[in-house]
Amino acid sequence: MYLEYYGLEQAPFSITPDPHYVFLSEHHRDALAHLLYGIQQGGSGGFVQLTGEVGTGKTTLSRLLLNRLPENTHAALVLNPRLEPVELLQTICEELRLPVNKATPVPPAAPASGKRKGKAAAPAAPRATATPGGKALFDALSAYLLAAYAKGDRVVLIVDEAQNLSTEALEQVRLLTNLETETQKLLQIILIGQPELRDTLARPELRQLAQRITARYHLRPLDEAATGAYLRHRLNTAGAKRFPFSQDAVRRLHRRSGGVPRLINVVAERALLGGYAHDLLTIDAKTVDRAADEALAPSSAGQRRELAKLFVIGGLAVAATVLAVVVARPDANRPASAAAATRTAAASLASPSPAPDADALLQRLRTTPAASTREWAALVAAWKAPAALRTVSPDACPAVPAPGWRCLRSRAQLEPLLRIDRPVLLRLRAEPQAAWATLLGADARRVTLSLDGAPLTIDRVVLAGVWNGEYLAIWPAPATLETRFAANDAKALAWVRQRLPAGSAADPAAALRAFQARAGLRGSGALDADTLFALTAGDPGPHLSARTE
Structure with missing residues (x-):
């Protein structure tokens, strides 16, 4: 409908992740640099923690990270961390393509003693199978990591939505850092999650894990200038020849969305529809307000105000611990951004x-x-x-x-x-x-x-x-x-x-x-x-x- 009206070749504000529309603000670049930096520093064995509110781009960063991994780096990405410890180990092994996910035969039970003579033996039950136990999975992973270390390769575990990990699963993750040689840890672990992850790791029973986090970064919403740049980037990628939002509309869109990219997409999409319906070549602030009232749940208003406050208070703060640097290839996986x-x-x-x-x-x-x-x-x-x-x-x-x-x-x-x-x-x-x-x-x-x-x-x-x-x-x-x-x-x-x-x-x-x-x-x-x-x-x-x- 509105695509032709605004000179667009495709919808610019879909909430489905699309690598062509990736926009990296200063904060996103810093966050990605910290993740890549943590991987290069893999031998230190520390955790790298990335947190951010819903919709701020954490999952997008994890996908970019996979595309920009240094050479000779193997990654296991866990997307559904609501797993028991053994299931988590099995998922990691599957991601690394270790041949341990096949069911193993279970010997049939021995016949019961004291059977009467003259009676036919009961037919043997089918041989049951069972998935490998925790020790077998742990041993297989340890052997794999040692082999990778011998070849000079790195292995990285990335856990998305890590705030959903149970205490038992987090303890299992911590134990994975015990896989080491005399001089080096064999597995680098990156935990990506919502702010609740920070609260979880602050529990006394998880202090051993929290003490091993060597780099932390909290991804903040976009500021007003970055919101405008984000809108222009997505519209230009979609083929726009002109920018249809007034400066007041950009300002209002930032305010109503709290600078959260996902919410910016939702409101901007609705605003374009509203502008088309009212024959507006330039979207104004009133149109954005109507779009936000229709598209955003009333219950999220308080959350958006809190996000805006957080951004104003801490927009310039960089929550990071500086680590040592390991040389990386200067031209590897260069991002496709301008100039x-x-x-x-x-x-x-x-x-x-x-x-x-x-x-x-x-x-x-x-x-x-x-x-x-x-x-x-x-x-x-x-x-x-x-x-x-x-x-x-x-x-x-x-x-x-x-x-x-x-x-x-x-x-x-x-x-x-x-x-x-x-x-x-x-x-x-x-x-x-x-x-x-x-x-x-x-x-x-x-x-x-x-x-x-x-x-x-x-x-x-x-x-x-x-x-x-x-x-x-x-x-x-x-x-x-x-x-x-x-x-x-x-x-x-x-x-x-x-x-x-x-x-x-x-x-x-x-x-x-x-x-x-x-x-x-x-x-x-x-x-x-x-x-x-x-x-x-x-x-x-x-x-x-x-x-x-």
Whole structure:
């Protein structure tokens, strides 16, 4: 019905998982990085725990994880954990294709003594069969893990909906971590579940298991900017040539759904139907409200309000324990996302150093001279900036360091910086020391930097432990552009509009707010330095190292 009306080739908001529609927010990328990181660290034997509210994308992440497993990694995925301990073992063995799931013959019972002579013996009962017992399954799994270890392979157990595991089954899972050699655990276990899983593992009788959890990540709902990006991604994937939701509609949709992707799908689908029924080319906030009233159960309103509160309170918190890093293949299973967000800098580097672990990185930061300006000099040279910039200190870079040039010291998450696709300096800290490193590129798991003139590659998780989002950027831009734009100067308005996507709103402030929402910036509608830097992403100048010119 509404597909042709809105120029769509297929329904964009189906709640059935479809890999073509996968959208990874910053939080989803962090969560996936933690899962992949835990697998690489498999020898430590710790559990990795991922929790999140219903509909936030945990199962989608588990499917992505299976598609991006490192080479020589075998995985057992348990989708229905409502099992007795022996059934759980049998399911794991079946997932790993161990030949222990066949029934084994049970010998017939011995004939009873004292039978009368002259009477025919009773016909023998059919031979019964029985499934292997817990010990046989455990022994078979142990032999399999030892064989995998001998070949240099990893084995991972992923339990989805782990909040449904019984106490006995959780204890069985814990016992699996006892399968080890003298130096290494043989099985890495990932528990994925709803927030109730955290409460379950806090019980005193499960403290032994809880103490073995070495990494925790709680997947939070999308914020408003990510909700808008999510809607655009799904509509673009479905073939949309224009974005049918107004900015107010996006804001209202985020509020009514609490930022939960599954609920966003439900409300957005209903809103498109409502817009079609009322001949609306642009969905407004009232249409979203009507759709939410019809599609969302009244009993879930309180839950959605709580989700919204949780996001506001803890949206910037990263509940994770930083682990040591194991080198992974730099180009393996690269995600199919846009432009620089999926690039790796390996293509243009002579030979990046192996990924250091967290302790080694901290030590390297502490030994980097605090006054080192190598990265600043390299950034100035990459931009072919005037000589006046070379004498400027990056720690005290003015907003206009030279005529026609800008310097910005701000904070951002990694993904927006990757979308801008420019080398910038990141402020890395290993108290009491701090040093500037140049962002060169990244993929789904790792980030490539230059520190004191030497390239290095680290996991995103390790970067989060030394970087709080502070960065520094330089680029050429017309003078006083922000004030001229605010005063509706025709040349300034034209400069900005040339850099906005085709089809942007006629109102400059509205067009800029939409751009800021897509770029993950504060949607003020005003031209500030952060927005100015993002707008110049397509202008001439250096890009991340793997960019093909």
